Each structure stands twice: as C-alpha cells, then as structure tokens.
Amino acid sequence: MARVLIVGCGCRGQALARALRAQGHAVRGTTRSQARREAIEAAGAEVWIGDPDRIATIHYALADVTILCWLLGSASGSAEQLAALHGSRLAMLLERTIDTTVRGLLYEAAGSVDAAVLAGGAATVQAACSKSEIPHALLTADPAAGGDAWLAAALARIDELLAFERA
Numbered sequence: 001m002a003r004v005l006i007v008g009c010g011c012r013g014q015a016l017a018r019a020l021r022a023q024g025h026a027v028r029g030t031t032r033s034q035a036r037r038e039a040i041e042a043a044g045a046e047v048w049i050g051d052p053d054r055i056a057t058i059h060y061a062l063a064d065v066t067i068l069c070w071l072l073g074s075a076s077g078s079a080e081q082l083a084a085l086h087g088s089r090l091a092m093l094l095e096r097t098i099d100t101t102v103r104g105l106l107y108e109a110a111g112s113v114d115a116a117v118l119a120g121g122a123a124t125v126q127a128a129c130s131k132s133e134i135p136h137a138l139l140t141a142d143p144a145a146g147g148d149a150w151l152a153a154a155l156a157r158i159d160e161l162l163a164f165e166r167a
Contacts, residue, residue, distance in 0.1 A: 001025045002066035007052050013071050014043035016154050030058055055092045062100045067161055073111025082113050086121030094128035104161030109138040135164040
C-alpha cells in the first residue's frame with residue numbers, strides 16, 4: 001500500500017483520508033492549526049502542522065510519501081495569496097519533490113478559486129511533472145456538485161497514479 005499526503009486536509013480531505021485508510025493506505029494530512037488535529041486524526045490520518053503558503057513547513061511531510069495531493073481548489077484568502085498557492089508556492093513544492101519518494105501528484109483543478117488561477121496551477125503541475133517525470137493527475141470534479149462524486153473522482157485519480165508504470 002501507499003502513503004498519501006493530503007495538503008489541505010479540510011472536510012473533503014478528511015473524507016478522502018477515511019476512504020484511503022479503508023483501502024489500507026497510510027495517510028498524512030496537513031493543517032495550519034492544532035485545533036484541527038482531532039478531526040484529522042479521527043479521519044485516520046497522521047497530522048502534520050504546516051502551512052502551504054510556507055513550503056518549508058510542509059517539506060518534511062513528504063518523507064516516505066508515494067502520492068501527494070494538493071487539494072486547495074477551494075482555499076480561502078486574498079487573490080494574491082491564492083495566486084501564490086497555485087503558482088509560486090506550488091512550483092516551489094514541486095521542485096522539492098524531485099529528490100523524494102513522491103511518485104505521483106494529484107492536483108485539485110476545480111473549486112471556488114478563480115478558474116484562471118486553477119488553470120495556471122494545472123499548467124505548472126503539468127510542466128514540472130513532465131520535466132521531473134513524476135506522474136500527475138488533475139482532479140476536475142466540482143466539489144460543490146456533491147461530495148460523493150468528488151470523492152469517487154479523487155479515488156479514481158489516485159488509483160490511476162498508483163497503477164502507473166513507466167515505459
């Protein structure tokens with residue numbers, strides 16, 4: 001089985017953690033606040049306190065991770081903060097994954113964040129992962145359309161990443 005890191009382990013991230021744990025995977029979920037520790041642990045995930053706006057605080061969470069999930073399609077903040085999360089911060093994290101055990105990346109490319117920002121993030125993921133030869137998948141299911149559809153799509157993309165074999 002795999003270890004999955006969920007960056008953005010809010011409500012949907014916790015639902016994904018429960019489903020992945022039920023499949024036998026190890027899960028680590030990030031949060032900015034100790035106040036969310038109990039909920040993340042109840043979902044079966046190891047908690048990592050870190051802020052995706054400060055990549056150094058989550059870099060070591062990549063230890064022994066097979067699949068990295070960047071689930072910030074509905075993150076909140078100013079337009080500048082969201083652009084950085086899906087731009088420069090994401091690019092910095094992707095640069096740091098090269099010398100890790102990460103073998104797949106799931107990027108949430110739908111949500112309440114401006115569509116142009118998410119499209120830019122998807123392009124960043126595609127370029128960086130192609131360069132470093134890390135398989136990636138875009139999660140395009142609309143989280144507002146219903147949790148079950150989103151969760152099924154997320155699990156399907158993770159399964160695809162885990163099944164990927166290099167030619």
